[in-house]
Amino acid sequence: MTDTSQGDPFRDEASRVLEGYRSALLGVMRGVAAGGSQSRDLESALGLDRTLAWKVSSAASCSFPFDVARHIPGKSAIKILTKAGKRKGLSPEVLGRVESAYADYEQLVKVHAGDRATLEMMLCSYSERERKSVDRDYRKAGYRSNSYTLGVQAKIVYRTYILNMNESSDSMFDLVSLRGIVGLRRIRSNAPWIVHRQRIVDDQGTAIRLGGTRPIDETVGTEECDLTVPWMREFCTQPLPNVRRVYTDDERMHMEILEGRVGETGRSNYVLGEFVSGAGPSERSDNNNSVELALKADMPIERIMFDQIVHRALFSGMEPAVSVYSEMTGATAPKCSQEGRYALPIFDRVECLGAGLASVHVAEIPDYTAVLRRSFDSMGWNPDHFVAHRFTLEYPPIPSVIVLETPL
Template identity: 30%
Template sequence: MHGLRNALTELLDSVEADPSVPRRLARQLGVNKNLAWKAAKIVSTPDAAEALPHVPGRAGLKIFLEAMERAGASTDALRAAREACDAFDTMVELHAGDRGTLELMVGSSFPGGAESPLQEANRKLSFQGNSSTWGVQARVRFGAQFVAPCAEDPTVIDYASIGGLCDFRRLRGDAKWPLSFNVRYDGEGRRKDDVAKPIERSLEGRDGPAFLLDHCTDPLPEIRAVEVPLGTVYELAEGEVGNTAAFSCAFAWFVRREQSVYGNDDEPSVAYNIPLNTPTELATMDLLIHKDVPWELPPRVEVTSRMEIGVGGGSYKQSPYLLPVPPRLEELGPGRDQLGGNEVPRWTEMLGKVCQRLDWNLDDFRVFRMSLRYPPIPTIPSLVVTKPRRG
């Protein structure tokens, strides 16, 4: 790719063509604007790997080189460009077999990070394919995790969580889907009952999902409870398809004295995550850590495969697969006005309800946000924080 790029750059220089203005380049060479734009992208894209999707096919390259010859390109530059085109085709055939497979190979190495155009384009294709296969999709999968010292004992923390989906819809009438999984269990897989409580006081002591009712579509579609070994899955039933049956839902719960502030040899860190199993345009999670929790910040980001994990089950691997597709991580500025912008309606209001229920002040938290367009599924993006040792 570097050889082709360099050869085309020298070819354009030989006729004093300016690739920064593709329309002018098209007029100068007498080619269509799309072909001129592709040539301009090849020589101007900072990462050569990301220029790969813009390389024209053999017919397009032939037209472009003939146009350069008519424009007076030097014989040496034309010969070098043709040799570079032949070398590029040989490389494609040898290593990939075809151009589409080569783009997948380059894409899987994540040039430019998760936000590169090539990566996002590949993930969008995956999102569309998964939506068709599973028959469901959502605009946003969102979450928030709160950590604050326990009022009675600051050596342990209280914890709260928000989760939900915006604009979830079926694409197929017989599609059913797990929306919420209510379970608490210890490190050995033993279930702990009556620990998590709903943020909504009206839902305490009742069976069913821990909804934030004011942030759910009214009425919600049929949601049924399915018992599994370690808890209860609340599952969307089959029903109508498309936008007229789309809905949004939010869940929120809390746990008092959830774990120690301090780490040890067995648990030196803690991970807060947002499990992803739904085809989604955007996944976003805020981690809110109270200013009095003495943890090492900022957290680090990990994306773990869930391909080998079942609902309510654990991985058969001690070290799960980590995927090289890190979401964007940013620390939001102080103040409630900085908490929007994640495409979730009334997000700051949602966070405020959790704080009001637990007697917290939202302004006392540092807020870290991770987000990823068209996230791969099934995965668990996590924010991992190292705990201090007890002094």
């Protein structure tokens, strides 16, 4: 995470104001609770309602100034607090510090944000202890509003890449690409939705022509490969939807599901699977220092899951690192790692699941292990020779791209 502590006047001023507010409330707690530091002590001593007592005690007990921002009540609540303190016999100095500290906070709002909601977002970005939960709350709010606006949502979207050595060339790797959508629901019947994208490029963004692509499901026709959607039919809701497949000028391929039923009556699950021979270089070169696998978050999703399953002989056992990049700036993989300023502040990390399929189970995706086993059986690969890594994120920001980067 970028260090914003140097040359940041807003941070310095906000820290001073929030620490002053915390200190003022701590004076109230000490004055009325006889040494107690719990909200119930304040509630009993001043006759405050439970919510206000909790906010006061939470702010007073924060270890970091920027965590205080989530616990500041409105102006009317501060008046209730000071009136209760006056009735209890607190000194004018103690109550004056509370009023002065709150006035400083209101001035911070006026000068730097214009409204409290915006200031709270600005302050939460500096929070240390509560940052992960705060970020999740904001992303969840985005999920709900985007579901309404875009007209579609999903419970889980997952992308799994299985990488193995290429049989013909030691300098290339083969790849199985799996994409699953669990609990897809439309909010509007005519909302368009792209079910699948694919593009393989080198470090410079130049498209790599695929050596050969075929569906994992042998029942999918291959005579007209460019017109065939690589469904893994046994794991898909039936009947399968009508789909358009479109190629763009920048070497991208889009698959778009057409109109369908809304809500629970149209809820559906889909899995797509393809094998790509000679998908990319497995050795370092001037144009390739790493393998970057990307997953685009482009619809409202409750949880996104990204698995990388790699043969032990590839990449010298190096482990992937994860980054999440905003696409609002136009940054796309694989240029993302070269444009670190576009990285979003995500605090979740990649987890190593070990070798084989014993630990890849996901409770919310009951058939996930079966999807993987079906894919390994189709390729004739032994899953015990492969090591899995997983990244998950609740309510991913959209539009964004998640990148797993493994050094070569």
